[in-house]
Every structure is written in structure tokens, then in C-alpha cells.
Amino acid sequence: MRYFLGVYNTSRDDMPDAVGRQKVLIVGAGPVGALAALYAAGRGDEVDIYELRADLRNPSTTPLNFTKSINLALSERGINSMRHAKCEGLLDAVIHESIPMHGRMIHGQGQDGKFFEEPQRYDAQGRYIRAVDRAALNKRLLDHLERMPNVTLHFNHKLTGADFKKNVAWFEQQMVPNTDHAQNPTGNASNKPGKGRPEEISVDFDFMIGADGAHSATRFHMMKFARLAYQQEYIDTLWCEFHINPRTSDSAFAISPDYLHIWPGGSFIFIAIPSLDKSFTCTLFAPESYFTALAPLSPEEFVSSFSKNFPGVCPELIPPQDLHKQFIENPHLPLLSIKCTPYHYKSSVVILGDAAHAMVPFYGQGMNAGLEDVRVLFDFLDAHDVYNDSPKLATTLEERRAGALNAYTSQRTPDAAAINDLALRNYQEMSAGVKSPIYRMRKWLEETVSVYIPGLGWSTQYSRVSFENQRYSEVEKATARQGRTIVTALGLGLFGLGGLTAFGLVRKDGLRPIRVLLGNLKI
Numbered sequence: 001m002r003y004f005l006g007v008y009n010t011s012r013d014d015m016p017d018a019v020g021r022q023k024v025l026i027v028g029a030g031p032v033g034a035l036a037a038l039y040a041a042g043r044g045d046e047v048d049i050y051e052l053r054a055d056l057r058n059p060s061t062t063p064l065n066f067t068k069s070i071n072l073a074l075s076e077r078g079i080n081s082m083r084h085a086k087c088e089g090l091l092d093a094v095i096h097e098s099i100p101m102h103g104r105m106i107h108g109q110g111q112d113g114k115f116f117e118e119p120q121r122y123d124a125q126g127r128y129i130r131a132v133d134r135a136a137l138n139k140r141l142l143d144h145l146e147r148m149p150n151v152t153l154h155f156n157h158k159l160t161g162a163d164f165k166k167n168v169a170w171f172e173q174q175m176v177p178n179t180d181h182a183q184n185p186t187g188n189a190s191n192k193p194g195k196g197r198p199e200e201i202s203v204d205f206d207f208m209i210g211a212d213g214a215h216s217a218t219r220f221h222m223m224k225f226a227r228l229a230y231q232q233e234y235i236d237t238l239w240c241e242f243h244i245n246p247r248t249s250d251s252a253f254a255i256s257p258d259y260l261h262i263w264p265g266g267s268f269i270f271i272a273i274p275s276l277d278k279s280f281t282c283t284l285f286a287p288e289s290y291f292t293a294l295a296p297l298s299p300e301e302f303v304s305s306f307s308k309n310f311p312g313v314c315p316e317l318i319p320p321q322d323l324h325k326q327f328i329e330n331p332h333l334p335l336l337s338i339k340c341t342p343y344h345y346k347s348s349v350v351i352l353g354d355a356a357h358a359m360v361p362f363y364g365q366g367m368n369a370g371l372e373d374v375r376v377l378f379d380f381l382d383a384h385d386v387y388n389d390s391p392k393l394a395t396t397l398e399e400r401r402a403g404a405l406n407a408y409t410s411q412r413t414p415d416a417a418a419i420n421d422l423a424l425r426n427y428q429e430m431s432a433g434v435k436s437p438i439y440r441m442r443k444w445l446e447e448t449v450s451v452y453i454p455g456l457g458w459s460t461q462y463s464r465v466s467f468e469n470q471r472y473s474e475v476e477k478a479t480a481r482q483g484r485t486i487v488t489a490l491g492l493g494l495f496g497l498g499g500l501t502a503f504g505l506v507r508k509d510g511l512r513p514i515r516v517l518l519g520n521l522k523i
Contacts, residue, residue, distance in 0.1 A: 021045055021387060022397070027159050027218045029056060031134070032353035032370035033211030034141035039083045039378045040209075041148045043387050048203065049145070050157040050171055052212070057139045070258060071273040072137075073279040073364030074098060074130040074262070075466040081371040093140050098130035099274045109311035117472075119259060123460075127467040129364065131260075131273045154477075159217040160200060164225045165437035167205050169278060172198040207401060208349040209377075211370070214336050216355035216359035217440040226345040233337045235360060235424070239285050240333070242270075242326045244317045246278035253278050253362035254317050263310040269427075270310045272317075280317075284327075285362075285427070291332050299324040335360045335423065339417055342409040350377065357416035363423040369416065369472075376412060380404040413472075420473040422465065458482055 024040045026033050029051035041047045054061045074094070082091045102156055103121035122128060145151045156174040163169075174196065210218025221230065230349045247254050257274035268286035275281055294302055307313065314323045338358040344350040353370030368433060384404035385393060393400070461479040464470055470478070 022206040022401075023048070023204065024207050024209065025050065025203060026211060027169075027211065027216075028052075028353075028355070029138075029142065029153065029155070030211065030213070030353075031138055031141060031367055032236050032374060033209070034138065034145060035081065035085060035371055035374045036209050036211055036352060036377070037145050037151060038087050038090075038141065038148075039374055041145070042086060043149045043378075045207075047148075047151045048154060048205075049151070050154045050203075052158050053155065055142075055153075055155050056135070057142055066113065069111075071131050071275060072134050072367050073101070074132045074137075074252070074272070075364065075368050077466075077469060078368035078371040080469055081146070081368075082377040084375050087144050094132065094137055095130070097136050097140070097276060098132045099257055099276065100128045101131055101260050101274070102126075102128040102258050103260075104212045105256065105261045107261060107310075107312050112252045112375060115196035115312040115316075123463045123467055125463075125467075126461070129260075129466055133275065134367070136276075137423075151243040156199075158198075159212070159221070162208070162218070162221040162349070163344050164208075164222065167208075167348055169203050169205060169208065170200055171203065172200050174198055207347070210349060210351040210355050211353050212355055214338055214354040214358035216351060218349065219340070219351050219355050222349055224346050226342055228340055228342065231338070235337060236287050237285050237335050237360075237411070237427070238288050238291050239283050239335060240291070240327060241330050242282035242284065242318060242323065244272060244280035244282055251278060254280065263313065265309045268309065270313065282318075285335075288427050294327065296378045302327065310347070337420060339420055340396065341413045343405075343412060344405035344409050347398040347405065350405050352377065356412075357420055359420045359423045360427065361423070362426040363419065365419050365423060365465060369419055372469075373412065375406050377404075380408045380411075383407075415472040418476045419465070422472070422476065423459075485500065 020042075022045045024037075024045045024047045026040070026047060026049045029037075029049050033051075037047045037049050040098065046116055079091065079095075082094060101122075103119055106118040106120060108116055108118070142153070145153065154171075157171040158174055159169060160172050161170040209220065210216055210222070212218055219228075223230070223396055242424050244254050246252060253274065257273070257278075257517070261272040263270040265286075268284070268290055270282060272280040272282040294305060297305060299320065302324045306323060329522075336358050337360055338354070338356075340356060341354075343356045352373040353438075354366065356373070356492050357369065359366050359369070381387065381401065381404045384400045386397065386401050386404055386406070395403075459468070459478075461475060464475040464478065465472070468475075473504060
């Protein structure tokens with residue numbers, strides 16, 4: 001391996017027969033871009049990855065969010081996508097560095113003043129999601145790429161232009177590492193002081209994959225060629241990271257690591273996800289007005305206000321001085337939702353992950369959907385014979401690739417829109433719905449049917465999203481059908497009780513709970 005001007009290059013001398021079918025240029029070396037590179041390189045393509053930041057495995061590289069870590073929820077879609085990469089040892093290593101979370105632990109305070117914890121399992125079949133550290137996952141993917149002879153990693157390179165008719169891209173070589181926040185880019189990277197603009201290089205390619213995040217440069221340049229419909233929305237919620245240290249007495253987890261912990265607060269929420277070092281990465285999600293109201297408070301006033309909304313956090317888990325310090329020092333960052341279509345332009349380029357469909361984090365599907373993008377994309381490339389070398393094919397490679405990308409956009413656009421909408425709606429469920437009797441009753445009904453009448457194929461919406469690979473748009477439809485069935489069944493029951501009431505066999509006020517249920521049940 002050689003390193004030169006921000007480039008890691010694995011020598012091809014040990015594999016002279018590895019001639020790439022296509023020259024694939026991938027923009028973005030995060031989990032989605034790295035997995036896409038594994039898929040392409042595994043099929044024999046010559047792969048070059050360009051990343052704006054320095055090597056993401058280097059501890060000195062500024063994280064995406066200026067915080068110590070980003071803990072993510074890894075579920076079946078992400079796991080299945082890594083499984084299909086057929087990269088020996090990758091999935092085992094990722095699973096080994098993850099923590100199973102079997103459900104939500106709801107925290108609150110009873111009328112008697114005592115704190116309580118209420119576990120809510122995710123799935124009637126006992127399936128669970130996993131807490132993973134984003135940096136650790138990224139490191140594993142890059143380590144595997146570095147061992148592949150047909151992959152070259154280029155760090156500190158900023159995409160500045162692209163011509164998707166001539167298939168050429170331009171990059172600036174950043175001598176000063178970029179420290180922009182992914183959701184608030186300032187363009188502060190530059191060359192050495194006084195030297196003018198950084199050196200620009202041109203790169204030819206056959207096929208570009210843009211996996212460069214919500215503020216994608218690939219998408220920006222693709223808009224100049226494709227008639228791309230684009231929708232961007234910042235929701236009225238900010239987030240701030242906090243940290244729960246291991247117990248001082250025995251260095252163990254301060255609370256159970258088997259759950260995603262939630263302190264629901266109606267219009268705001270505080271969550272905690274376990275880390276391998278026995279700590280918890282926590283996040284406060286709240287309207288901007290709440291952050292504004294907390295900012296001028298004294299440390300004592302801040303802790304008092306925080307404790308009223310999130311009982312049991314301070315001082316039980318986070319010391320008062322640490323809680324206030326973390327709020328003041330850690331950034332308060334926005335949440336962005338993006339929808340666009342198409343995801344491609346002819347046979348030249350496609351965008352994946354947040355570049356195509358950034359979503360709010362309330363379903364834990366952002367990374368999983370991005371990794372699934374990779375699997376679905378290459379399923380279409382395979383199905384359209386992009387990697388078929390037969391001379392008998394009647395179409396050119398470019399024509400087959402264009403057909404694959406068109407099919408990918410057609411299928412993936414409604415799926416991405418569906419999970420984007422589900423993620424927005426799930427904020428209400430996590431911040432308030434988890435305490436609702438209506439939510440609990442529907443969850444119980446659907447899980448009971450799924451266990452005792454499996455032939456009906458029933459499952460909760462969460463289980464379909466997190467533990468299956470059913471298309472997101474089909475999940476929405478199936479969940480709606482189940483909701484209508486429940487309403488119909490309860491309606492028939494209400495009709496029957498109404499008949500009994502007419503004959504004086506049931507008191508009229510006995511029907512009120514069912515009317516309320518029908519009025520509030522979400523379908």
C-alpha cells in the first residue's frame with residue numbers, strides 16, 4: 001500500500017488478471033459509498049473512491065457531527081446488504097462490534113414521584129436491532145476495500161464539477177482537511193495559505209456513484225443534466241448529543257444495554273443507545289424554541305427544567321455539571337428531509353443514500369436504507385446483464401446500464417419516499433405514542449395475530465421495516481390493510497353491542513371506550 005497526496009493505493013501487481021469491466025468512480029467513502037465500492041470491486045470493476053475528508057479511520061479526522069461518536073441502529077436491511085457483498089469476514093466483524101437491542105425501555109415518573117421503566121419489545125418473534133458505532137462500521141468497510149487490488153482510495157478530494165455526457169469529473173485536492181459539518185457546509189477547506197485555489201484534477205469514468213450525503217455535490221452537478229425534481233425540508237426539531245458514562249463503582253453499564261432507552265416528552269424526546277465501552281450515546285430532540293428557552297438558564301435552572309421533562313436522567317445518570325456543559329458545548333444541529341427523483345442520469349451516474357433521500361432518524365433506517373440502496377442497485381445491474389461478458393448480447397454495455405438505472409429509479413423512488421414519510425411520523429410515536437393505550441392495543445393485536453395465526457402474514461409496521469426486506473412502499477400498504485381490518489372488526493363488534501344495547505342488555509355508556517378506540521386508531 002502506498003500513500004501519496006491523500007491517496008491510498010493498493011498495488012495491482014499481485015493480481016495482473018484483474019482487469020475491470022468498468023471504471024467506477026464513487027464519491028463519498030462513508031458506509032454507503034464503501035459498500036457500493038465492495039459490490040463493484042467484487043464484480044471486477046476498477047474502482048476509485050473520492051472522499052472530501054481525510055481518512056475516516058484516522059482519529060484526528062473531524063467526525064461528521066463534531067461529537068465523539070455516532071451510534072446507529074443496524075437492522076435486517078443493512079445486515080442483508082452487507083451479507084450480499086459476499087466479503088468474507090465483514091459481517092462477522094460488524095456483528096461482533098455491535099450490541100443487541102431487544103426493544104424500547106420507556107422511562108418516566110409516576111404520580112407517587114417514583115421513577116419507572118417499562119420495557120416494550122420490538123418483535124413478537126424475539127428479533128432485535130443492533131447498536132453500532134458509525135466510525136467502527138466505516139473502518140471495517142474501508143479495511144476490506146484496502147485489501148482489494150482493484151480499489152484506490154483518494155482522501156481530501158472535493159468534487160467541483162462533472163460532465164455526465166463526456167463522463168469526466170473534476171476534483172480539488174484539499175491540503176487542509178475539510179471540517180465542515182455535513183448538514184452545514186461552509187466550504188472552509190483550502191489549499192496552503194497564499195497559494196490560491198487548490199490543485200484541480202480531472203478523472204474519466206464509465207459510471208459514477210454519488211454517496212456523498214445530504215448536501216451531495218454529485219446531486220448538485222447531476223441537476224445540470226437531469227430534469228430532477230427536488231424537495232428539501234428542515235423540520236422544527238434540533239438535536240444535541242449527550243453522554244452517559246459507565247458506573248463509577250464497577251465500570252458497568254449505568255442502565256440496561258439490552259434496550260434503546262426513551263424518555264418521551266410529548267413534543268420532545270431524549271434517547272440513549274449503548275456503546276461497546278459501556279457508555280451510552282444520548283440525543284435530545286426538541287423544537288428550536290425549547291433549545292432557545294434552555295440556553296440562557298443558569299446551570300441550576302437548566303438542570304431543574306431538564307429533570308422535569310426527562311426524570312431520572314440527572315443526577316442519576318449524568319451529573320448536573322456534565323449535563324449543562326454538554327448542552328452548552330455540543331452543537332445544536334438541524335434535521336433535514338430530502339426527496340428527489342430521478343436518482344440517475346442515463347448510463348453515467350446514480351445517487352444513493354442521503355444524497356438521494358435524506359431522512360430524519362426516528363425510524364433508525366437512514367443508514368439501513370442507504371445500504372439497501374446498494375443491494376437493490378446491483379441487483380438491477382446484474383438483472384440487466386451489466387456484468388455479463390457474453391458477445392451474444394444485442395445491446396451495448398451503456399444501454400444495459402442505462403436500463404438498469406432507469407429500473408432502479410422507478411422502483412426505489414416510491415420506497416424511499418415511503419420510509420421518509422414513516423420516519424417523520426414515527427417521531428410522534430416515540431415522543432408520545434409509546435405511552436398511548438391505543439398504540440399498545442394495536443401493537444398487541446397485530447403481534448397476537450402474527451404469532452397465533454401466522455398464515456395471515458400479519459406483522460407490526462415496525463417489524464416489517466426493521467426485521468424484513470419487504471419494500472418500504474409495500475410495508476405502508478400492508479400496514480394500512482391491517483389497520484382497516486382492525487377497524488372493521490371493532491366496528492362489527494360495536495354494531496353487535498349496539499344491538500344488545502337496543503334490547504337493554506348492555507348499558508349505553510359501556511360502548512364509549514370502543515367509540516374512542518375507533519376514533520383514535522391510526523390506519
